[in-house]
Amino acid sequence: MARAWGARLIEFQSVTKAFDDGTVAVNDLDLAVEAGTITVFVGPSGCGKTTSLRMVNRMVEPTSGRVLVDGRDVRSADPALLRRGIGYVIQHAGLFPHRTVLDNVATVPLLGGWTRRRARARAAELLEVVGLPQEVGRRYPAQLSGGQQQRVGVARALAADPPVLLMDEPFSAVDPVVREGLQDELLRLQSELDKTVLFVTHDIDEAVRVGERVAVFATGGVLAQYAEPPELLARPANDFVADFVGRDRGYWGLSFVAGGALRPDEVETVTVGASGVVSGDEWLLALDEDGRPRGWLRPRAVVSGPLSEQELEPGGSLHTLGLPLRGALDAALSSPSGRGVVVDRGGRAVGVVTAHQVLELLAAERAATQARPEGGR
Amino acid sequence: MTLDELGRYLSSPSNREQLVEQFGQHVYLSLVPLLLGLLVAVPLGWGAQRLPPVRAVVFGGASVLYTVPSLALFVVIPGIIGTRTLDSVNVVVALTLYTAALLVRSVVGALDAVPGPVTAAATAMGYRPLRRFLTVELPLAVPVLTAGVRVASVSNISLVSVGALIGTGGLGVLFTEGFRTRYLAPILVGIVLTLLLALVVDRALVLARNSLTPWTRLTPGGSR
Ligand SMILES: Nc1ncnc2c1ncn2[C@@H]1O[C@H](COP(=O)(O)OP(=O)(O)OP(=O)(O)O)[C@@H](O)[C@H]1O
Numbered sequence: 053m054a055r056a057w058g059a060r061l062i063e064f065q066s067v068t069k070a071f072d073d074g075t076v077a078v079n080d081l082d083l084a085v086e087a088g089t090i091t092v093f094v095g096p097s098g099c100g101k102t103t104s105l106r107m108v109n110r111m112v113e114p115t116s117g118r119v120l121v122d123g124r125d126v127r128s129a130d131p132a133l134l135r136r137g138i139g140y141v142i143q144h145a146g147l148f149p150h151r152t153v154l155d156n157v158a159t160v161p162l163l164g165g166w167t168r169r170r171a172r173a174r175a176a177e178l179l180e181v182v183g184l185p186q187e188v189g190r191r192y193p194a195q196l197s198g199g200q201q202q203r204v205g206v207a208r209a210l211a212a213d214p215p216v217l218l219m220d221e222p223f224s225a226v227d228p229v230v231r232e233g234l235q236d237e238l239l240r241l242q243s244e245l246d247k248t249v250l251f252v253t254h255d256i257d258e259a260v261r262v263g264e265r266v267a268v269f270a271t272g273g274v275l276a277q278y279a280e281p282p283e284l285l286a287r288p289a290n291d292f293v294a295d296f297v298g299r300d301r302g303y304w305g306l307s308f309v310a311g312g313a314l315r316p317d318e319v320e321t322v323t324v325g326a327s328g329v330v331s332g333d334e335w336l337l338a339l340d341e342d343g344r345p346r347g348w349l350r351p352r353a354v355v356s357g358p359l360s361e362q363e364l365e366p367g368g369s370l371h372t373l374g375l376p377l378r379g380a381l382d383a384a385l386s387s388p389s390g391r392g393v394v395v396d397r398g399g400r401a402v403g404v405v406t407a408h409q410v411l412e413l414l415a416a417e418r419a420a421t422q423a424r425p426e427g428g429r
Numbered sequence: 430m431t432l433d434e435l436g437r438y439l440s441s442p443s444n445r446e447q448l449v450e451q452f453g454q455h456v457y458l459s460l461v462p463l464l465l466g467l468l469v470a471v472p473l474g475w476g477a478q479r480l481p482p483v484r485a486v487v488f489g490g491a492s493v494l495y496t497v498p499s500l501a502l503f504v505v506i507p508g509i510i511g512t513r514t515l516d517s518v519n520v521v522v523a524l525t526l527y528t529a530a531l532l533v534r535s536v537v538g539a540l541d542a543v544p545g546p547v548t549a550a551a552t553a554m555g556y557r558p559l560r561r562f563l564t565v566e567l568p569l570a571v572p573v574l575t576a577g578v579r580v581a582s583v584s585n586i587s588l589v590s591v592g593a594l595i596g597t598g599g600l601g602v603l604f605t606e607g608f609r610t611r612y613l614a615p616i617l618v619g620i621v622l623t624l625l626l627a628l629v630v631d632r633a634l635v636l637a638r639n640s641l642t643p644w645t646r647l648t649p650g651g652s653r
């Protein structure tokens with residue numbers, strides 16, 4: 053697309069939606085979504101997230117105000133054609149139960165007049181993009197797990213390669229572990245495909261995880277704050293937002309503090325397979341031949357024969373050098389030795405950090421930010 | 430009555446010829462209206478499901494129509510559409526109306542049962558209303574709709590017999606003849622053939638439904 057990054061691709065201009073029964077679902081919304089970003093609408097149930105999203109593809113018409121996509125009022129477009137150019141992942145997947153997965157994914161290309169053969173070939177490609185094996189294509193939606201259904205929903209929305217993707221609580225029906233996987237996948241897809249994504253959720257954790265910008269809606273369809281996640285967590289605009297983002301936002305804030313200044317300590321190591329290992333008063337970090345951490349050997353352990361993984365305490369999570377500090381704190385807190393293992397991009401151990409070190413660094417960063425006049429983000 | 434009597438009735442070639450002819454008539458008079466009624470009920474049901482005022486009118490009309498006795502309808506129709514009293518078209522028209530009246534509720538119920546997220550997804554993908562109806566909503570309505578069609582088929586097959594009272598064909602002729610001649614064999618044969626027809630048609634409908642809805646008999650993770 054010949055469009056400058058950062059251009060306003062979707063714009064709400066004084067948009068209000070009042071339903072026939074008098075419910076004001078969206079109240080005077082002014083908001084612009086930049087091309088090539090993931091923007092999240094978050095807020096409690098009934099605050100108008102879905103309604104706002106559906107005004108973009110004309111499934112709901114505003115009572116007043118305008119919605120622009122790529123500079124054009126959506127009302128000037130034929131609704132069916134407009135929608136074929138905007139991917140939509142619906143709450144609860146909404147797959148067509150009577151069509152195979154492949155034909156579900158081929159829906160929009162077929163509507164656009166592609167031959168069945170070409171549409172199916174495209175659909176098969178998309179299954180791969182969202183990480184589903186080809187044989188899933190022959191199944192019906194009822195034969196898939198919840199997580200697989202969500203992936204198919206994403207593949208279906210991407211099939212015609214639309215520049216804009218609307219996602220309404222796409223991952224709300226799956227368990228937290230699967231959900232995290234899907235979120236990572238979305239971030240990967242977004243970095244590869246460069247779509248403009250408008251993502252709805254009621255989960256603030258999900259919002260700050262996937263969103264480059266987050267719009268917090270309050271009850272009554274009022275936009276409470278529109279900001280980048282670190283800003284939202286550090287400086288909630290009002291009590292509603294503060295309350296909504298929750299108490300553990302300090303911890304979440306760590307996600308956005310760069311870990312570049314972290315200086316890991318050295319640690320004594322052993323190699324798995326070495327013979328006659330005896331540990332002293334300290335935990336020993338066990339590595340494989342390539343220097344990747346395998347676990348910890350307790351203090352005062354005596355191992356006769358080669359050191360096997362059975363003798364090790366499983367290590368906690370690993371922190372990759374240079375990534376946000378949250379990972380370092382996680383690593384320290386989850387490690388049996390109380391020291392988090394820091395690895396380089398290749399996964400080789402470079403040292404360890406304690407939770408105390410992470411928190412000190414954090415305090416220093418904070419002091420530095422506050423010393424700056426109105427820290428420009 | 431003895432089996433003898435039945436045997437004698439069935440051994441007469443002219444009787445057998447008549448049986449085959451009336452059976453064929455019966456099939457024609459019950460199944461053609463079933464098909465026509467369905468074709469009328471589907472668009473009516475579509476309108477009724479989308480627009481509440483249409484729903485009120487259609488449901489009201491259907492209820493009233495269904496309370497009119499069949500015999501009365503058979504007799505009144507010639508006056509309305511200008512056919513002769515004994516024309517079998519009268520039966521076809523009357524049963525088509527009954528079928529439509531019966532099925533329009535099934536159609537609306539079946540469309541109501543299509544999951545909201547599925548129709549919303551279809552709209553969001555860029556389906557126009559007619560194509561969405563024909564390729565998404567209607568196929569998904571088949572299971573519920575078939576239940577209604579099965580009831581209507583049985584109802585039609587039994588109502589066709591009433592037509593014999595006004596002189597149209599079908600297995601009902603065997604009943605009127607049996608009563609007139611005080612002869613039990615044709616009545617018995619008529620009953621058995623009517624039941625048989627109803628069972629066969631019902632079975633055929635179930636098979637048709639199953640072949641149209643393979644996705645309804647799946648288990649998660651299993652194969653087709
Ligand atoms: N078609 C409609 N007619 C009347 N009121 C509606 C309609 N659709 C939505 N509403 C109302 O508008 C408000 C906003 O609804 P909306 O679906 O946009 O909320 P939401 O933020 O998506 O909530 P959720 O998190 O529960 O999905 C709610 O009060 C809802 O009841």
Ligand SMILES: [Mg+2]
Binds near residue numbers: 101103143220
């Ligand atoms: Mg919603």
